[in-house]
Amino acid sequence: MLLLNTDVNCREQHEIVRSAAGWYYFTHHLVEVTGPDACQLLDRIYVSNIAKLAPTRGRYTMMLTEEGIPQDDCVIFRVDEEKYWVSTLHCPRTLKMLEEYSDGLDAAFRKITREMDMYAVQGPNAHDMVQSLVSTDLTQLKRFQIVSDKIGDVEVKIAKAGYTGESGYEIYCAVADAPAIEAVLEKASPRFGAKKVLKVLIYVSLLIALEVVQSRFCSIATPIVKIGFGFVPIAVCATMFGPAWAGIAGALADVIGATLFPIGVYFPGFTVSAALTGIVFGLFMYKRKGTWPQLASAVAVNCLCISLLLSTYWLTIITGNPFVALLPTRIVQNVIMIAVQLVVLRLLQKPISIFANRQLAQTGHGG
Numbered sequence: 001m002l003l004l005n006t007d008v009n010c011r012e013q014h015e016i017v018r019s020a021a022g023w024y025y026f027t028h029h030l031v032e033v034t035g036p037d038a039c040q041l042l043d044r045i046y047v048s049n050i051a052k053l054a055p056t057r058g059r060y061t062m063m064l065t066e067e068g069i070p071q072d073d074c075v076i077f078r079v080d081e082e083k084y085w086v087s088t089l090h091c092p093r094t095l096k097m098l099e100e101y102s103d104g105l106d107a108a109f110r111k112i113t114r115e116m117d118m119y120a121v122q123g124p125n126a127h128d129m130v131q132s133l134v135s136t137d138l139t140q141l142k143r144f145q146i147v148s149d150k151i152g153d154v155e156v157k158i159a160k161a162g163y164t165g166e167s168g169y170e171i172y173c174a175v176a177d178a179p180a181i182e183a184v185l186e187k188a189s190p191r192f193g194a195k196k197v198l199k200v201l202i203y204v205s206l207l208i209a210l211e212v213v214q215s216r217f218c219s220i221a222t223p224i225v226k227i228g229f230g231f232v233p234i235a236v237c238a239t240m241f242g243p244a245w246a247g248i249a250g251a252l253a254d255v256i257g258a259t260l261f262p263i264g265v266y267f268p269g270f271t272v273s274a275a276l277t278g279i280v281f282g283l284f285m286y287k288r289k290g291t292w293p294q295l296a297s298a299v300a301v302n303c304l305c306i307s308l309l310l311s312t313y314w315l316t317i318i319t320g321n322p323f324v325a326l327l328p329t330r331i332v333q334n335v336i337m338i339a340v341q342l343v344v345l346r347l348l349q350k351p352i353s354i355f356a357n358r359q360l361a362q363t364g365h366g367g
Helices: 002-006 008-019 038-045 091-100 126-131 175-192 200-217 231-241 243-260 268-285 292-319 323-363
Strands: 021-025 029-034 058-064 070-080 083-088 108-111 116-122 146-151 154-159 168-174 194-196
Touching (some): 008 194, 021 126, 029 091, 038 083, 038 091, 038 108, 058 091, 070 091, 070 200, 083 091, 091 108, 116 126, 116 175, 126 175, 146 168, 154 175, 168 175, 175 194, 200 231, 200 243, 231 243, 231 268, 243 268, 268 292, 292 323
Parallel strands (some): 021 194
Antiparallel strands (some): 021 116, 029 108, 058 070, 070 083, 116 168, 146 154, 154 168
16 A cells, blocks of 8 residues: 555554554544433434443444435444433534434433543554453453443543454543543553554544445435535545545545445446545645645546546446447536536635644644
8 A cells, every 4th residue: 555655654553553552532523312212312313223222232323314315324322221422423413313303302412522532442452451441341342332430540431442443442531531541541552562543544534434425325316417425525535644545545435335335336447546536636635725726626637537537438348338428428427526526625625624734733644
């Protein structure tokens, strides 16, 4: 992988999570739902049967509209008999849906993100490291199970969860207790070959997940073209971390999306196109001033060279139709997408830039 060969810092972080343990501070938005009818409220808007969750158990699920359109994917923990935590990336949307479907129910909900912090410990040695800090027998925890415990004198909740692809745990604590938890993790790290890692891998993983959801479930179908917004997370990734990361994110999103939510037969050529799309965004948007010509150039190269020419060629291989026969329809589709991408990215350019600068300042990535 180009990135792992050229970015020593990222390569080291990747390898420590795969070979020993990496830990990092990262908190999703948390919404707490309480009351006698809390379960019934959650069952109204999530596809999983929340009523089947026993206390301390959790479940990965999705929020849908009445039409079955996905709005969010999240993990719901049943923290107590009448208390649930929704771990989400879309807090405003979650609160809106809860408000909309709470009529007649004895349930309350509120955002608790600013009250709780979370440290994730991930990797082959994560179990032994966390086990050395708590009294709970972690071998008994199931995936997405959350229990109360103490680390020293600090009250915590330990969840068996994570987003790195390795086994690991999440440690939730009050915001005021975060420095104490970080100090304990720092002290325990040498014994287990663990290190604190930056957020880069985590952000890229989340952006990949967003791309899969946006491209597979949040597209707008018209008689002429299917307008998808999967390009937005890839553009964000390109702006924050550069062409190599964006290329990897684009390729992985295509493979994961095709595997989990297939639309037709998987063809590796489209994975190449997805990777090139990310690389192009990175070349024009990473560490750039974000001028209109730079943005227009990125969109034009992606839509005209990659989507119109290269992806159309892939379609000729799959369908057997002549290139020239597919071209007229593809031209119309890509002209529309040029306009859509220009408008959307231009509107989001300033928020993306502000967000990227803040996060890069925290991670130390990008110089």
